[in-house]
Amino acid sequence: GDSVTQMEGPVTLSEEAFLTINCTYTATxxxxxFWYVQYPGEGLQLLLKATKADDKGSNKGxxxxxxxxxxxxxxxxxxxxxxxxxxxxxxxxxxxxxxxxKLIFGQGTELSVKP
Amino acid sequence: KAGVTQTPRYLIKxxxxxxxxxxxxxxxxxxxxxxxxxxxxxxxxxxEYFSETQRNKGNFPGRFSGRxxxxxxxxxxxxxxxxGDSALxxxxxxxxxxxxxxxxxxxxxxxxxx
Numbered sequence: 001g002d003s004v005t006q007m008e009g010p011v012t013l014s015e016e017a018f019l020t021i022n023c024t025y026t027a028t029x030x031x032x033x034f035w036y037v038q039y040p041g042e043g044l045q046l047l048l049k050a051t052k053a054d055d056k057g058s059n060k061g062x063x064x065x066x067x068x069x070x071x072x073x074x075x076x077x078x079x080x081x082x083x084x085x086x087x088x089x090x091x092x093x094x095x096x097x098x099x100x101x102k103l104i105f106g107q108g109t110e111l112s113v114k115p
Numbered sequence: 116k117a118g119v120t121q122t123p124r125y126l127i128k129x130x131x132x133x134x135x136x137x138x139x140x141x142x143x144x145x146x147x148x149x150x151x152x153x154x155x156x157x158x159x160x161x162x163e164y165f166s167e168t169q170r171n172k173g174n175f176p177g178r179f180s181g182r183x184x185x186x187x188x189x190x191x192x193x194x195x196x197x198x199g200d201s202a203l204x205x206x207x208x209x210x211x212x213x214x215x216x217x218x219x220x221x222x223x224x225x226x227x228x229x
Contacts, residue, residue: 031214032214032215034217036220042222042223043119043205043220043221043222043223044205044207044220045220046217046218046219049215049217051214051215089158091158093214093215093216094214101146101147101148101163101165101170101171101207101209101212101216101218102148102160102163102171102173103148103150103158103160103207103218104160105150105157105158105159106157107157108157108158
């Protein structure tokens with residue numbers, strides 16, 4: 001079945017460091033890909049998304065490119081801030097279009113940014 | 116525009132009881148999905164409702180059920196609670212739940228089963 005694999009956390013960085021969180025997926029079709037972020041005690045917020053191969057999603061300095069050839073959607077940010085500390089989830093929506101509003105999530109990567 | 120709201124935010128129940136959680140989607144959204152989040156299993160899809168019909172269902176026992184009303188508000192019910200049902204239950208809404216459409220999440224209901 002379809003699945004998403006993220007790099008394990010926690011990831012601890014100093015402020016202004018470069019961030020990469022790896023995400024790879026397995027799907028039989030052509031899924032849409034998402035990054036969501038969860039701050040402590042809150043629900044999930046969409047960070048960015050890409051709906052087809054080679055699309056780049058970007059928001060708040062974060063970027064991710066949909067790479068079909070490597071089935072990847074790695075999240076990057078050039079300079080992290082303490083306020084970026086959160087749990088990040090990579091997700092895909094059902095590629096066959098038959099599963100409607102179903103998201104498949106990776107296990108999440110906790111990011112901690114130290115001043 | 117108001118976001119997705121979930122009530123209650125916190126619940127404590129005992130084993131064997133049942134519980135009903137409520138979700139009000141963003142105005143105009145017709146698709147509502149439910150997810151269970153636990154430290155061990157992560158985020159797992161429970162089911163999705165669209166226009167008052169269950170369109171998709173995840174791999175959960177029949178104790179987990181839901182429904183959607185004509186105003187798109189949704190409820191989920193868990194009967195005969197087990198300790199393992201302790202989790203954060205998240206609701207998400209979207210316009211019609213098609214592939215690639217953004218799902219907007221509520222703050223969740225945290226359920227503790229004792």
